[in-house]
Amino acid sequence: MVDQYCEDPSHEDKEMATTTEGANLLLYLKRKLLSAETAGKLEYMKYKVLSQNGLYSYARTKRKAPRIEVDEAPLPQGAISGPSAPQEAIEVASPRGRRLPEEPQLQVIQGLFYGKYAPPDLPPVPSLRSLIQVHSKPFEKQLTSSDVRDDQSRLSMCKEDVENHIFPLLKDDEDPNQGIPVTTYDMGGNEYPMVFKTWVSKTHVLTGGWKSFCHDRGLVEKTDFVTVWVFRNVVNGSLCFAINSRRFPAVSEAIKKRRRQN
DNA sequence: GTACTGCATGGGC
DNA sequence: CGCCCATGCAGTA
Numbered sequence: 001m002v003d004q005y006c007e008d009p010s011h012e013d014k015e016m017a018t019t020t021e022g023a024n025l026l027l028y029l030k031r032k033l034l035s036a037e038t039a040g041k042l043e044y045m046k047y048k049v050l051s052q053n054g055l056y057s058y059a060r061t062k063r064k065a066p067r068i069e070v071d072e073a074p075l076p077q078g079a080i081s082g083p084s085a086p087q088e089a090i091e092v093a094s095p096r097g098r099r100l101p102e103e104p105q106l107q108v109i110q111g112l113f114y115g116k117y118a119p120p121d122l123p124p125v126p127s128l129r130s131l132i133q134v135h136s137k138p139f140e141k142q143l144t145s146s147d148v149r150d151d152q153s154r155l156s157m158c159k160e161d162v163e164n165h166i167f168p169l170l171k172d173d174e175d176p177n178q179g180i181p182v183t184t185y186d187m188g189g190n191e192y193p194m195v196f197k198t199w200v201s202k203t204h205v206l207t208g209g210w211k212s213f214c215h216d217r218g219l220v221e222k223t224d225f226v227t228v229w230v231f232r233n234v235v236n237g238s239l240c241f242a243i244n245s246r247r248f249p250a251v252s253e254a255i256k257k258r259r260r261q262n
Numbered sequence: 263g264t265a266c267t268g269c270a271t272g273g274g275c
Numbered sequence: 276c277g278c279c280c281a282t283g284c285a286g287t288a
Contacts, residue, residue, distance in 0.1 A: 146282050151265080159279070199268055203280070207267075254281095256275090 090134045091121065092168040113140045114225055114248070114255060123229040123242035127189040131240070135231035136165040142255050145221045148214050155206040155226070162204040166196065166230050169239065176204070183233070184209060184241040186217070194241070206241070213243065223251050 113119070119138045122129070139161040146152045157166075167176075174180045176198035184192045184206070192209030199205065213219075219226075229242040 144281060146280095149282090152267095152282075154267085156281070197268090201269055201271090201280095202278095203268085205268090211266090 092134060092136050114142065119227050123185070125185060125187055125189050125242060128185060128242060131233050131235060132231045133234045134169065135229065136169055138227050138229045139165050140225055140227050143219055143221050143224045143226060144254070148219050148221050153211040153214055155210050157204045157206065159202070159204065169230055169232060174239070180239055182239045182241055184213065184243055186213065187244050196239070217245060219245055222254065223248050
């Protein structure tokens with residue numbers, strides 16, 4: 001696209017027009033009130049770009065309230081409005097994990113993620129904030145070929161992550177061996193119905209909508225890493241996942257996961 | 263045949 | 276050696 005402009009002798013005029021157009025668009029957008037859906041998508045794009053460059057630190061960034069005033073979905077009854085609504089979200093401690101209140105949270109996370117990456121404790125999806133009260137900390141997985149292959153495409157998760165981040169959130173009547181229906185959200189707030197299940201062989205998987213999630217985002221093995229948050233929908237109590245992905249084109253081998261030292 | 267599920271296996275740690 | 280997990284492939288709808 002840029003090359004075309006360079007070869008075109010009248011490109012300066014066009015460029016000028018484009019610049020003016022762009023400036024007008026930016027001015028317009030600055031005043032534009034966004035729908036919840038559009039705001040969510042923009043937030044997702046921002047998060048994706050910044051998280052890939054390791055620049056995103058959602059938890060530490062002071063954020064203005066999202067400009068959502070038109071078409072905003074009504075908040076569930078009892079929910080406090082505003083960006084900091086679920087302040088008292090309850091984090092479920094892992095059975096093995098010790099809770100050391102003085103310890104900075106970032107240190108706890110480090111070592112579990114690839115590179116310098118500290119995803120927020122809560123999925124950075126504005127439309128989900130009022131739904132989350134009970135949740136666990138995120139975990140990450142480098143995708144394998146069986147995670148993304150068309151004839152398989154189920155997300156397998158390791159024992160440690162499942163025991164630490166999913167099992168603590170399960171209710172008594174939810175049996176992973178039977179399969180638990182879950183709703184998975186992407187960073188745009190789009191829903192994918194999936195099933196979380198533990199096979200007889202003790203493999204833990206996410207099936208069902210995982211395939212379309214994979215397709216929609218064009219996920220590939222090894223270079224793509226998914227971050228998984230697990231929480232309960234405070235309104236209907238259902239088990240929910242939120243999944244984001246980051247891509248490292250330079251990564252072409254399986255990364256060995258560091259053993260947790262307890 | 264196609265899409266999907268889930269058990270069994272073997273390599274790696 | 277035992278455990279874990281990626282995946283091969285058999286079975287089902």
